[in-house]
Amino acid sequence: MKTFDHLSVIGLREWVALPGLGVANLRAKIDTGASTSSLHAxxxxxFERDGEPWVRFIAHLGSLKQLRDHPCEAPLVSMRLIRSSNGHEQMRYVIRTSLALGDRLWEVEFTLACRKRMRYRLLIxxxxxxHGQLVVNPGLKYVQDKPAYPATTFPATGAA
Incomplete structure (x- = not known):
């Protein structure tokens, strides 16, 4: 069996932050069957900002019992046709923002989708x-520490 030292191990569920959107302490579900990550919005x-396409939205964070709304703005990367696991196709907005998981921080594309019936508001x-050089051990959960990015250092929105 080969091992790769440069890859970090994560579990099926992990704590993450989205510093570019001002979001900390968010539970994420890891889904190796999904190509693109998704955020409940x-x-x-x-809209346009300085001639460039942007999107504003409400990110819904937390659990069903303690849902909190978080207004966000981010540059629009594209519109993409996404096919769900049940075969349903939907055109979605795609943004790119920073994702913090453990001690790593990198840019990730997220589709914006209604995930109100889903247990996790963020899917990776x-x-x-x-891109994060991560491998998943499906028998583990919350392997990595919560990202060390205090919410007070985040901008109020993804706006520059």
Whole structure:
């Protein structure tokens, strides 16, 4: 069996932060079957800033019992047709923002989607795992420490 020292191990669930959106202490589900990562968002509204496409939205964070709304803005990367595991296709907005997991911080693309029926508000897909040089041990949960990015250092939105 080969091992790779440069890869970090994570579990099926991990604590993450999205510093570019001002979000800390968010539980994420790791989904190696999903290509793109996804964030629960509603009230998605495209707009222009300095001639560039942006999107504003409400990110819904926390659990079903303690849901909190967080207004965000981020540059719009693209619109993408996404096919869910049950075969349903949906056109989604795609943003790129920083993801902090353990002691790592890197840029990840997220589709904005309604995940209100899902237990986890954030899904981390296989592209993010590859770029973060992470491997998943499906028998583990919350392997990494919570990211050390205090929420008070984040901007209020993804705006520059």
């Amino acid at each position: 509603t009230e998605i509204e495209p 897909g296989s592209k993010a795992l590859v």
